[in-house]
Amino acid sequence: MCSRCRVLSAAIVLLALAGCQREKRHFEAPPGTDFPPTQVTMSPLVTGVSATAFREQQTHIYEDNAYHLSEGKRLFSWFNCAGCHGHGGGNIGPALMDEEWIYGGDIDAIYLTIAQGRPNGMPAFAGRIPAQQIWQLAAYVRSLGGHGPKAARPSRDDHIQIPAEQGRRDEPVVPAPADPSQ
Amino acid sequence: MPGKNFAATRFSGLNDLNTDNVSGLRVEFTFSTGVVRGQEAAPLVVADTMYVVTPFPNHVFALDLNRHGALKWHYEPKPVAAAQGVACCDVVNRGIQYADGRIYLATLDGQVIALDAATGAERWRITLGQINKGETITMAPLVVKGKVLVGNSGGEFGVRGWIAALDAASGQQLWRAYNTGPDTDVLIGSAFKPFYPSERGPDLGVTTWPPEAWRIGGGTVWGWISYDPDLNLIYHGTANPGPWNSEQRPGDNKWTGGIFARDLDSGAARWFYQSVPHDLYDYDAINELVLLDAQIDGAQRRVLVRPERNGYLYVIDRTSGEVLSADPYAHVNSITSVDVKTGRPTYNPDKKPQLGKVVRDICPAAPGAKDWNPSAYSPRTGLLYIAHLNLCMDWESVEANYIAGTPYVGANTVMHAGHGGYRGELSAWDVLGRKNAWSVKEDLPLWSGVLATAGDLVFYGTLDGYLKAVDARSGAAKWQFRTGSGIIGQPISYRGPDGRQYIAVLCGIGGWVGTIVVNKIDTRDPTAVSGFASAVGDLPGKTAKGGTLYVFALPRP
Numbered sequence: 001m002c003s004r005c006r007v008l009s010a011a012i013v014l015l016a017l018a019g020c021q022r023e024k025r026h027f028e029a030p031p032g033t034d035f036p037p038t039q040v041t042m043s044p045l046v047t048g049v050s051a052t053a054f055r056e057q058q059t060h061i062y063e064d065n066a067y068h069l070s071e072g073k074r075l076f077s078w079f080n081c082a083g084c085h086g087h088g089g090g091n092i093g094p095a096l097m098d099e100e101w102i103y104g105g106d107i108d109a110i111y112l113t114i115a116q117g118r119p120n121g122m123p124a125f126a127g128r129i130p131a132q133q134i135w136q137l138a139a140y141v142r143s144l145g146g147h148g149p150k151a152a153r154p155s156r157d158d159h160i161q162i163p164a165e166q167g168r169r170d171e172p173v174v175p176a177p178a179d180p181s182q
Numbered sequence: 183m184p185g186k187n188f189a190a191t192r193f194s195g196l197n198d199l200n201t202d203n204v205s206g207l208r209v210e211f212t213f214s215t216g217v218v219r220g221q222e223a224a225p226l227v228v229a230d231t232m233y234v235v236t237p238f239p240n241h242v243f244a245l246d247l248n249r250h251g252a253l254k255w256h257y258e259p260k261p262v263a264a265a266q267g268v269a270c271c272d273v274v275n276r277g278i279q280y281a282d283g284r285i286y287l288a289t290l291d292g293q294v295i296a297l298d299a300a301t302g303a304e305r306w307r308i309t310l311g312q313i314n315k316g317e318t319i320t321m322a323p324l325v326v327k328g329k330v331l332v333g334n335s336g337g338e339f340g341v342r343g344w345i346a347a348l349d350a351a352s353g354q355q356l357w358r359a360y361n362t363g364p365d366t367d368v369l370i371g372s373a374f375k376p377f378y379p380s381e382r383g384p385d386l387g388v389t390t391w392p393p394e395a396w397r398i399g400g401g402t403v404w405g406w407i408s409y410d411p412d413l414n415l416i417y418h419g420t421a422n423p424g425p426w427n428s429e430q431r432p433g434d435n436k437w438t439g440g441i442f443a444r445d446l447d448s449g450a451a452r453w454f455y456q457s458v459p460h461d462l463y464d465y466d467a468i469n470e471l472v473l474l475d476a477q478i479d480g481a482q483r484r485v486l487v488r489p490e491r492n493g494y495l496y497v498i499d500r501t502s503g504e505v506l507s508a509d510p511y512a513h514v515n516s517i518t519s520v521d522v523k524t525g526r527p528t529y530n531p532d533k534k535p536q537l538g539k540v541v542r543d544i545c546p547a548a549p550g551a552k553d554w555n556p557s558a559y560s561p562r563t564g565l566l567y568i569a570h571l572n573l574c575m576d577w578e579s580v581e582a583n584y585i586a587g588t589p590y591v592g593a594n595t596v597m598h599a600g601h602g603g604y605r606g607e608l609s610a611w612d613v614l615g616r617k618n619a620w621s622v623k624e625d626l627p628l629w630s631g632v633l634a635t636a637g638d639l640v641f642y643g644t645l646d647g648y649l650k651a652v653d654a655r656s657g658a659a660k661w662q663f664r665t666g667s668g669i670i671g672q673p674i675s676y677r678g679p680d681g682r683q684y685i686a687v688l689c690g691i692g693g694w695v696g697t698i699v700v701n702k703i704d705t706r707d708p709t710a711v712s713g714f715a716s717a718v719g720d721l722p723g724k725t726a727k728g729g730t731l732y733v734f735a736l737p738r739p
Contacts, residue, residue: 077580082709083338083589084267089707089715091697092270092589098704121267123587160540160578160594161708 037108062139063148072140088144110138184224184277188409189473192558194675198683200637211250218727220692224672238273255302265291270338271694277322288319306353333403340590343401357449361401377503378525390433400424401438405468421466425582427592434459453503464548470556491550512551547575558634565610569628572600595713620657631672643669665689667728690729
């Protein structure tokens with residue numbers, strides 16, 4: 001083999017190996033990442049300097065990780081979250097895939113919303129769901145809105161989408177009636 | 183009462199307004215309820231006072247009709263806010279009731295409250311429903327002979343359905359009948375004489391379910407109750423079985439999805455008819471029951487007429503429970519026929535849900551050919567005016583887990599406009615002729631009640647906020663007025679203290695159909711709002727949240 005070819009094949013091998021460098025998959029939560037958050041504010045207005053190290057750590061551990069996100073997706077159905085929030089579009093509860101957050105959209109705020117419940121109808125799940133699974137759910141909820149790396153996110157449920165031929169036409173099918181009064 | 187009378191005809195005998203002069207109808211006064219969720223209630227007029235109830239937090243207002251609706255009193259029951267989380271289809275209230283100087287109110291968190299009609303002072307309150315089990319109350323109570331009749335909501339939360347009778351004077355519970363479980367709980371005894379053999383047998387409310395499933399099987403009572411004073415029987419529907427995923431509950435699932443006749447005094451069941459045995463599609467059987475006396479096949483029959491959610495219009499002998507006829511009044515492909523000899527529907531095998539499979543184009547969709555919004559019957563025309571839907575759906579059954587206080591559904595659904603492309607229709611159904619006399623097609627689904635008057639007018643509202651009047655004999659448009667928000671309420675007519683005939687309605691989008699507006703749904707998810715998001719994705723562009731009473735009359739001569 002020519003030396004140039006050797007260099008090339010070595011480069012290909014190195015590139016392929018680099019491609020294998022993907023996320024670390026934690027089947028057990030690393031130490032310090034399966035506890036409830038302690039400091040969460042309900043307002044972006046914070047007095048003094050806010051500590052965000054724990055939030056950033058949890059976001060990285062759970063939200064950048066395909067395994068945790070896929071577990072979160074499974075648990076989202078398992079714990080009947082879909083019954084109230086649909087598949088992110090909302091129903092009884094608010095939509096989760098838009099940019100509006102009533103009680104905060106950071107991963108630790110979502111954790112506490114799931115664990116503590118919220119006064120206008122969100123049930124409290126603390127004591128029913130282990131902490132690591134709540135972090136997985138919180139990470140999945142954020143992924144619905146497009147947060148986190150795309151490569152890590154679970155695929156969409158496209159199979160239930162309405163086939164194009166069934167979709168509604170945009171124009172009204174009933175001519176607007178003549179207005180006899182106005 | 184919201185149904186106008188115990189027979190629930192929603193027919194006003196007033197005829198000052200007619201097809202010739204209705205074009206002059208003008209707003210007399212308006213009143214903001216201060217709550218911008220779905221206003222499904224009917225305003226209630228007693229002498230010179232109008233009473234209005236709002237969705238959660240269920241405020242009650244008394245308005246002075248001598249002074250353009252000036253506020254007489256305002257009552258706040260302060261229900262628990264968490265109840266909003268177990269209300270399947272917006273936080274609606276379908277109306278209040280007046281009897282013997284009192285107003286009777288049911289709150290979303292499961293309380294029933296009696297108020298002094300003159301002052302708004304609370305007389306008693308009792309808690310009947312438990313939100314931690316998923317129970318709410320959204321129906322309008324019916325008061326008959328000193329008894330307050332009320333039932334629970336929560337069929338999407340694994341509750342066990344019931345109807346209760348309370349002493350109107352004290353609030354004390356007189357009887358409570360469950361719609362699943364052993365005969366003793368259902369109040370089935372020796373007086374129970376159902377017409378069809380499939381409704382007979384001991385403890386069918388247990389044996390037609392997998393073990394223990396009846397405890398979380400639904401069969402709620404969130405719709406309408408009618409009363410026949412001669413027979414002393416009340417009639418009420420029972421809602422869908424839970425979960426929606428039918429493979430988790432093999433069997434007929436008695437006594438869900440049907441109609442009970444019960445003795446008013448004891449609650450004892452007289453007969454039952456199941457319009458959807460082993461319901462496959464959330465076809466709750468809670469719609470209005472219009473009581474008529476009619477000459478059918480040469481015999482005078484006491485009948486009840488029910489435009490059922492499953493798309494069939496039933497005429498049932500209300501003394502026996504025998505189905506005299508059942509005809510589709512909308513496009514139906516999920517049920518191919520109803521056999522009046524056995525009473526049973528034939529489900530279309532092509533449309534049967536299966537775990538993990540998407541079954542497409544099931545008609546009608548989960549809200550049915552018609553949902554809760556009541557029709558009106560005019561004895562002058564013999565027509566039943568039905569405001570209904572034209573929606574179909576795709577359905578995927580998935581496994582549901584029961585967790586108390588969370589939804590127990592097990593289905594992904596996506597809805598779309600039915601055949602023809604329109605989504606709503608006002609049908610004038612010839613009850614004796616068993617056919618449609620005329621209909622008005624509407625682009626948007628119809629979710630409002632209907633009012634018929636002796637002036638041969640039919641009133642109904644649309645989701646884009648119009649209150650419309652059409653000719654009761656032809657359906658020709660006669661008048662319309664655009665209110666501030668979509669109408670899902672029940673129009674009424676009354677004679678005011680000044681002698682004029684008035685029309686009143688609450689506007690305010692919401693309900694299942696309007697959740698897309700009041701709850702800011704993201705329509706990129708076609709399953710949002712149990713699939714309604716995909717059927718009415720255009721609605722947020724056509725109306726906005728509101729909650730206002732409108733009262734109309736002809737100008738003073």
